[in-house]
Each structure stands twice: as structure tokens, then as C-alpha cells.
Amino acid sequence: MAEKKYNVAVAGATGAVGNQMISCLEERKFPIKSIKLLASSRSVGHKIDYRGDSIDVEELKESSFKGMDIALFSAGGGVSEKFAPFAAKDGCVVIDNSSTWRMDPDVPLVVPEVNPHAVAQYTKKGIIANPNCSTIQMVVPLYPLHKKYGIKRIVVSTYQAVSGTGKKAIDELDSQTRAILNFKNYENKVYPHTIAFNCLPQIDLFLENGYTKEEMKMVYETRKIFEDDTIRVTATSVRVPVFYGHSESINIETKENISAKEVKSLLEKTPGVKVVDDPKNNVYPLAIDAAGQDLTLVGRIRDDESITNGINMWVVADNIRKGAATNAVQIAEILAKEYL
Numbered sequence: 001m002a003e004k005k006y007n008v009a010v011a012g013a014t015g016a017v018g019n020q021m022i023s024c025l026e027e028r029k030f031p032i033k034s035i036k037l038l039a040s041s042r043s044v045g046h047k048i049d050y051r052g053d054s055i056d057v058e059e060l061k062e063s064s065f066k067g068m069d070i071a072l073f074s075a076g077g078g079v080s081e082k083f084a085p086f087a088a089k090d091g092c093v094v095i096d097n098s099s100t101w102r103m104d105p106d107v108p109l110v111v112p113e114v115n116p117h118a119v120a121q122y123t124k125k126g127i128i129a130n131p132n133c134s135t136i137q138m139v140v141p142l143y144p145l146h147k148k149y150g151i152k153r154i155v156v157s158t159y160q161a162v163s164g165t166g167k168k169a170i171d172e173l174d175s176q177t178r179a180i181l182n183f184k185n186y187e188n189k190v191y192p193h194t195i196a197f198n199c200l201p202q203i204d205l206f207l208e209n210g211y212t213k214e215e216m217k218m219v220y221e222t223r224k225i226f227e228d229d230t231i232r233v234t235a236t237s238v239r240v241p242v243f244y245g246h247s248e249s250i251n252i253e254t255k256e257n258i259s260a261k262e263v264k265s266l267l268e269k270t271p272g273v274k275v276v277d278d279p280k281n282n283v284y285p286l287a288i289d290a291a292g293q294d295l296t297l298v299g300r301i302r303d304d305e306s307i308t309n310g311i312n313m314w315v316v317a318d319n320i321r322k323g324a325a326t327n328a329v330q331i332a333e334i335l336a337k338e339y340l
């Protein structure tokens, strides 16, 4: 039987994540009948290559999704809020990368290595949410540990690349770095402070409780993906002058007896994870190695000697690929294979 093929739209096609979504569809040979590339009116006139064809970028409109089967959205929260319902109404299933729909009880929040079964809930609103980049790379290695040892508490600090904010932030780190090295003047346009040669303990806006939205996303999204509201999570999110690849220092406390040795051997068998942990030879996960590939790298796996059942680890992934585009395309693969 011939393989079924799909009409796929990408909304936000000219952005950092949208571009990567197009490449992932191509790399993973997603069965595409036709592809529609959508962005704001500013991008009309641009062309993007897809499998050797040069495709015109069209303006995103309410009527853009007629006849489409799947739409991958990464054009910001406001665009998703406004346009995803129009796509769903026209029978086009939305896989949305923004934070808008993630905590909606009628929208599944999916990491394919963890809760692929949740995709089935797409029928409620016609929307599936892609989690936050920092959450995705944390839950991929922690899920098998949670199943086996029962995680009580997670303490995480992130070291996040500028590409998470989009193209304009990539340009800002580049231009500030050049300006500073050449004793030139520069402005802070994207972030409230200089990001070049600096670390900013703020990602997204501050909330009433003193945490940032990014930090609280890690708390709520982890509980939803693990389908366990008892798990305690506390996060500190930091922006660092890195272009691609988020790093995370993760500490967990478990109910059952756990050891670094067992964690290492369990993670060596975990799909989507690569253990990179040979400290004697200075081998551990690095952002520049994680960038450009799809695995979540885990290293520096150590017993937390301050408590009975605790582990420390260092986890790194490409925030634009596994943290956004690859995860979205993996969801599309499950949707196409099992449900459409």
C-alpha cells in the first residue's frame, strides 16, 4: 500500500524555530504531499528551499489552513492564540511551540519519549502543545528515573542559549560581542542588560512570587508531562552568552534507593539520551557538541553526598532541535502514524 501523505503548514517559517522545523521535516523524511510556509506580511516575497524546490512564503491568514492536515506553529504566543483555533476549525491539527496552550487541560503536552499516548487527546481542541525547551531536555533523562525510583524533588539551574529568544537575539549576541572587542558602542535591544560576556538571571518576565515565567513553566509542565502533581520542582533560569544549546545542572531526590552507577547504566539504555561521562578524560556534555544533533547529552552523574537518595547531573541539548523543532516533528510523526 502506498504511504499516506499529508498537507503540512509551518506558521512562523522564517523564524529560528520555523526554519529548523522545515529542515527536520526534510531530514526525517516526513511524508509530505504539499507544504505551505506562512509568516507575517513582512516575510512575503521571501523564498525557502524545501527538497530542492524554492517555496514562496505566504502571509498567515485565518483561511490559510483550509485543506491542510497538520500545522506546526512557532510564530510567538499571540499568533498561536489568534490563529490556532482557525486551523483547528478547518480540521488541520496544530502542533504549537508557544506557551499559550500548554497548560490548557484540553490540550495535550507531549514529549514523545515520555508520554506519546497523550497525543490521543488532540481531538478535544485540535491542538497539541510542544513543551518549553528547558522542560523537554530535563524530562527526557528524568522520566526513566522517575518510573524506577520515584522522584520526590527536582532542583534545576539552567544555562540557556540566546537562540531560544529567536533570530533577533542571535544577532544581538553577535553584534555586541563584535562591538565590545572593537571598543565600539552598542545597545541592549532584546534583553534588559548586555548579554555578551555576561550571565543574566532572568528568562522571560517576572511573576508575583519572584520567579520568572520560564522558571514556573518548568514546574507546571514537568508535572503535566509526568502526569504527577506531587512532584516538587524548583528552578533558576539563567541566560548565558551561548548561541545554541541549553545546559542544565539537575539535582534529584528519590523515594527509592538510587546510585550514580545505576543511573548511568539506565540512561545508557534510554531512547533519546546519550551518556557522555568520562571525567578522567575531561569528557562531559558541552553546548557546542549538543548543537546540530537531536540527542539529550547527560554527564557528570554523581551521588549527592548531602542526602540519602540524591543524584546530580549535567544535561545539554540543542534547544532549537530537541527543545523545539525536532520534538514538534516527532509529535507530527506519531499523529500521522497512529491517528490521521
Ligand code: 25A
Pocket (backbone or CB within 6 Å): 011, 012, 013, 014, 015, 016, 017, 018, 038, 039, 040, 041, 042, 043, 044, 060, 074, 075, 076, 077, 078, 079, 097, 098, 099, 100, 132, 133, 163, 164, 165, 166, 167, 168, 319, 320, 323, 324
Ligand atoms: O510568545 P512566545 O511563545 O514566547 O514566542 C516569542 C518568539 O520566540 C520564538 C519566536 O521567534 C517567537 O516569535 N520562539 C517561540 N517558541 C520558541 C522556542 N521554543 C521560540 N524560539 C525558540 N524556541 P523567532 O524569531 O524565532 O520567530 C519569529 C517567526 O514568527 C513570525 N511571525 C511573527 N509575527 C507574526 C509571524 N508570522 C505571522 N504572523 C505574525 N503576526 C516571524 O515572521 C518569524 O517567522 P516575520 O515575518 O515577523 O519575520 C521575518 C523576518 O523579519 C524580521 N523581523 C522580525 N520582526 C521584525 C522584523 N523586521 C522588521 N520589524 C520587525 N518588527 C526577522 O528578522 C525575520 O527574519
Ligand code: L14
Pocket (backbone or CB within 6 Å): 097, 098, 099, 131, 132, 133, 160, 161, 162, 163, 164, 165, 166, 203, 204, 214, 217
Ligand atoms: O517556549 O529563551 O516558552 O527566550 C520562551 C522563552 C522558549 C525560550 C517557551 C527564550 C520559551 C524563550
